[in-house]
Structures are given as structure tokens and as C-alpha cells.
Amino acid sequence: MSSYPETVAGIATALAKGEFSSVEITRHYLDRIAAHDSRLNSYITVCEEHSLNQAAAADAMLKSKDAGPLTGVPYAHKDIFCTKGIKTSCGSRMLDNFVAPYSATVSERLDAASMVLLGKTNMDEFAMGSSNETSYFGPVTNPWREGAVPGGSSGGSAAAVAARLAPGATGTDTGGSIRQPAALCGISGLKPTYGRVSRFGLIAFASSLDQGGPMATTAEDLALLLNVMAGFDNKDSTSVDRPDEDYTRSLREPAAGLRVGIPKQFFSADLDADVAAPIRSAISELETMGAICTEIDLKHMDLSIPAYYVISSAECSSNLSRYDGVRFGHRCDDPRDIEDMYRRSRSEGFGVETQRRILVGTYALSSGYYDAYYQKAQQIRRLIRDEFKNALENVDAILGPTSPTTAFTMGQKSDDPVAMYLSDIYTTAVNLAGLPAISIPVGFADGLPVGMQLIGNYFAEAKLLQIAHQYQNVTDWHQHSPSLDDGIE
């Protein structure tokens, strides 16, 4: 490994001091991507020329003392965020030829902060998956173990950060797609409160659940990245109109006295024993730090996955109806008539899992089934939301595992959609309720990383980051990085 700092904060400080240039650090990451990513497949597009141009511009700003806190810091961008002039595929054949004519608000904010875009990261097709195996561009390898999945859907971002092919990355989280891959790759990831990060130009999967957020090695880096990504946006009708916050403001406050609730449902038979052990050690560590941990009851949690799959599939079937081969995206060759064009363009453009979700959603919304599926799921959504609201009146955060297992083997769950869905057993309820949650590394089981989830009240991102940062101050799990044993350093 080189002598460059590995964190967003460390790189930003060194750039401000002039210890190296943005072009140098950008070159460093581009070289690492070139050396290692043919094996990991964490990037769909690497935009070297664009990166180096942005880095040179950032260096000019740094020289003229015209720089912001993250000027010149490189990052990787999930290929779900539109980037003007650079391919945005969403992991799908449908958009393999799509170069967005405009940028997502998040992309514009990262540009305005003069950060350097290294490339667009691999992901499950249209963010539907928990293993990154549904990508049209091939699966991503977990840098901790050949043949293991990185999680999904932001699997490329998680693998890239874990392998130090980017110091930080963006992700999106509809049912766990930031937190679960962060856990499986041993990095930190934050899903903000619904409405905090603009969805404009973020290719839609399930609009009432989708939320963008940062992924990085440390909680401090997440706070710095969220400062750039979050904020009200007039172009997103569900953006929440609140003043901007400094998410680093309480990082240095001690965790003593904070109340942490531990739902007994999060430690049921579904949880692997070797995953439970590091989580329990982390709870002891937090208690040593003065946090007050108490058991709580969230009895509707087991209904969150069924309700989530009905609601997200229903919204997916509606959102993805726009891909018709008319205005952009894939069109089949030689259509017989317009119906044939719609049907073949969609069946050729979408992969198996995406088509399954569209069919489930169409079924759940169709005449005669609406009440039994969609309405029922929305009623359960209220029960889950209310249960969280009540619990969070008495505690500052809710703690549990992020995923019931460590990274599983590629192909292990591909044949059974329900087995794959259960990877998100601890994460989907948070999206149904719209709450913020963070996953941080807390240890290893059989050589693979284990992640712990902290769920907070609405707009309590700063508190979650504070607890995570305080924990990372006294532990070093977040500093472990996989050895990329392909002989290249």
C-alpha cells in the first residue's frame, strides 16, 4: 500500500496542506483500479480523462485558496445517478446505450464541491438485488474473498471502497442497498432519512423507499460526504424543506448517557451465531463507553420483508413502465408492430429478476388482488412505522445486526428469490418507515466482515454518526482492509 491517506478526511486535509495534488491522488486511484478491477468488476465505467480534468481544475482552486472542504477528493458514483455526458446504465442492458442529457442533483452537488469522479460503480440491475449478481455487466467479487458476493445493490461501491479503489462512494438504499453491502464488505454506509438526499436524476426503483447516501471507511467520512449530498431540492417533489446541517457537528461528543434499544427480534433464530458474537461484543463496548443499552420489542418486524416486497415491486412495475423502446434505452430489432416492440424491447432489455419484480408488482396491483396485497402491505407499513416511532420516543438509537449472515457464495441464493430477499431481513423495515440508519464494521466471522446497524429517529443522522464515530475512536475494525492477493500492490 502507498503512503497516501485512505480516508476522505485524510485526503482532504493533505490536499489543503499541499502535501500532494489532486491529480496525484486521482492518478493513484486510477492506477489501483487499472491494477485490480478486472478481477473485482466494481466499476462499470471509469472516466479517466474526465477525472484528470476535474483533478487539474481542483488543483487550480486549491492553489488559489478558493477550495471547499472536499475539493479535489476522488469518489466513485453508483451507476444509478445520472451524469451528463457519461453513461448511466443502472446495471441494465436496457440502459447500456444511455448517456444522460442532464445530471442528478446529487451529481451536481458533488461537482459543485469540486470532488473528482473516478467512475460509475457496478450494481444489481435497477438496484433490485442483494448480491450484485443481477447486473448486466457481471457480478462483483467481494474483495475479502474470491467467489463471495459483495452484497447489493450498491455492491460495486462497497467493493471499491473496501478494496481502496476509491476513498468514498455514493450508494442508494431502497431496502438495505447501502447498509447490507457495506456490512458484507467491511465498510461504513449511511441511509439518510427519506427526503434528505434529492432523488432527482436518481433512476427510480421504488419511489417511496429510494434514498441516496454515502459509503466510506469511517463515520467521519460519511458525515463529510453527506454534507455535500444532502439538502432541499425543488426538483424533487418529496425532498424535505429543512435547513442544511453540518453532519460533523457532534462527532466529537461522547456516547455516554445515550440510550440504545436492542430489539429481541433482531437476535432470533435467523441470525448466524458467528455474526451475533461480534455484535454482542460491540454492545459491550458501547456500554463501556457509557451508553445505556436496553432490550426493546418490535413485534411486527417479521412482516417487513413481505410488505416491502409487495410495495417495492408495485412501485417498480409502475416506474419501469417508462422503458418502452420509444424515447431512450433499448429497442428490439425489426418490430412487427408497436405491441411487439414494447414487449420484446422490455424482455430483451430487462434481466430475470427485474422482470420477476415487474410481474409481482403488476399482479399485486391488478384488479381483484389490490386489497389483499398492496393495501394490506400499506397497512402493515403503518404498523411498522408506528412501532418504530413509539420505540424511538424512549431511545436515541436502535441497534442490531445489518445482515443475518456474512458474505455468501455467488450462486448460493440465485435460484430461490425468497432466500435472497431474506438477506434484507433487518434492513427493509427502516425504508418502510423512512428512518435513517447506519452500518459500521464491528468484527469478523470466519475471515469475513460483520456489520452492525444503528437506526435513528427522523433527521437524527448526526446522532447516528456520533455514536459510530465514538465507537470507531476506540476500535479499529474500520481500518482493516482486504489484501488483494493478486500480487499487485
Place this chain on the structure above:
Amino acid sequence: MAISDDEVSAIARLARLEIKEQDLAAVGAGLGRVLEFVRQMDAIDTTNIEPLAHPLELAAHRRADEVLEPDLRDVYQLGAPQVQNALYLVPKVIE
């Protein structure tokens, strides 16, 4: 939960997806597996519970009805499969 070939075809038609005859059974099985799983929701009585469509229950914010964007039609049509005279071309709909 069994989903018949006819049901799969009907749903696929609504979703504008083409499923080959020989794939109907496998697609139906996958669909049935998911639908059976989500019916776990039936374990709980939700009578009189108001459905929740949006987690924060906020009203969408509005803005003044002013033109904010320039006309970028030509740019937007650069990625279209087939365009002529600024119109999107599709197979003939009316004979």
C-alpha cells in the same frame, strides 16, 4: 401457490413483457413462490388500519408555475432509437 400458464400470460400482457411458451411454467413457479411468501402478511389483522403510502406523510411542495428549463428537445432526442423531424418514430399504429 400455483400460478397457471394463463395467469402468467395475462400478467405478462399487462406488464408488456414477452414470455416464451416454454418459460411460462418456470416464471409461474417463481412468481408463485414470491406471492406465497408475501401472503405471510395474512397472519395479522389489519382491519381499520389506514394504509400508509408515504413514510413522512408530507404534502408534496409546490412552486410557482414558471418556466425554469430551456427547450432541450434536440438534446433529449439524441439518445432516442429513431427520430424524424423532432418526432419519435414507432411502428405504424393506424393502417
